[in-house]
Amino acid sequence: MTVDYRAQTVLLTGASSGIGAAFATALAARGSSLVLVARRAERLAAMADELHRAHGVRVEAVPFDLAHPAAGSELRQAVADRGVAVTSLINNAAFGTFSRFADADPGRLAAEIAVDVAAPVQLTAAFMPQLLSAANGFIINLAGVSAYFPSPRMAVYSAGKAFVLSFTESLWTELRGTGLTAFAVSPGATDTDFTTGMGPGAGVLTSGRTRTPGDVVATALAHLERRDPGPSVIDGRSNQLGVIMSRLASRRRSALLMDRVFDPDRRAKTTAA
Template sequence: MTVDYRSQTVLLTGASSGIGAAFAAALAARGSNLVLVARRADRLASMADELRRNYDVRVEAIPFDLSHPAAGIELRKAVADRGVEVTSLINNAAFGTFAPFADADPGRLADEIAVDVAAPVQLTAAFLPQMLSAANGFIISVAGVSAYFPSPRMAVYSAAKAFVLSFTESLWTELRGTGLTAFAVSPGATSTEFTTGMGPEASVLTSGRLRTPEDVVATALAHLERRNPGPSVIDGRANQLGVLMSRLASRRQSAMMMERVLDPNRRSKPTAA
């Protein structure tokens, strides 16, 4: 696909750190205008100023909580009030909880579903008419390798990412021939602030070698620029291999394996003789 980045105005959620910030920098460097959305107003404003100075692109910063029930409608109005027409969308914002489901806070789980599941659907629906009108943009949704596995202690998060993957792959099919490309990118363990606030047991998620946000973005944009991008791409060879191997296992085996992988006490347990 030939991507004219300089003709793009990309709305990017979860833009203030991690993969979102890496997407913002990479797209600004390619000449795209940006609408950055995140909750942290000060950090978002500082980042927008830096991108304007460094790349001479238009950057709008909109502090916004995507857990709002009418997030899509509210954000579309906020964007329209600034005189902006969105041509592309990156659904990146998400957060997780790490605890047995029985111990999780129901209110936090509701917010997690709102941000991780409802918001990508609402934003895609809200901005799809103007993106189809432009007919030269893209929708990238950040799923995750957890979309392919059951994840004990992260039951809602992995289910949310499975939803995002399926939703986006379905969009890919529906949008073929419209000039608007949709696909999901699935990172694995990545060096971001994702585990912040999830408690010390969540450190099991960042054991081993981590990919960087820039790695994930490079994978996504390389996929976008392919002649015929497919409905999804997995970041990193190890993650690709892990997903491939999981498809050879039964659902029972996959669930049991992930129970061991995500057990925060696994390092301290004695091994069998």
């Protein structure tokens, strides 16, 4: 696909840190205008100013909580009030909870579903007319390798990413021939602040080798620029191999294996043995 980045105005959620910030930097460097969405207003404003000064592109900062029930229509209005027409969308915002489901706070889980599952659907629906009208843009949804197998202690997050992956692959099929490209990118363990505040023991998620936010963005944009991008891409060779191996195992074996992988006490148990 030939991408004219300078013709793009990209709405990017979860833009204030991690993979979102890396997307913002890479796209601004390529000449895209940006609408940055996140809850942290001061951080978002500082980033918008920095990207504008560094690359001369238009950058709008829109502080917004995607857990709102009417996130799609409210954010569409906020963007329209700034006189911006969006041509592309990156649904990156998400958060997780690391605990056994029985011990999790129901209110937090509801917010997690709102941000991780409902918001990507609402925003895609709300901005779809603009995106189709532009006819040369893209939708990139952040799924994750946890979309491909169960993740005990992250049951809702894993299920949410599985939803995003399936939703996006269906969109890819429906949008073929429209000029609007859609695909999901699935990172594995990445060096971000994602685990902050998830719960005790969440550090086990990044205890091994991690990819960088820049790696994930490079994978996504390289996929976008392919002649005929497929419906999804997995970041990192080891993550790709892990997904392949999980598909060879039974669902029972996969679930039990991931229970061990996500056990925060596994290293202590191994040492004791």
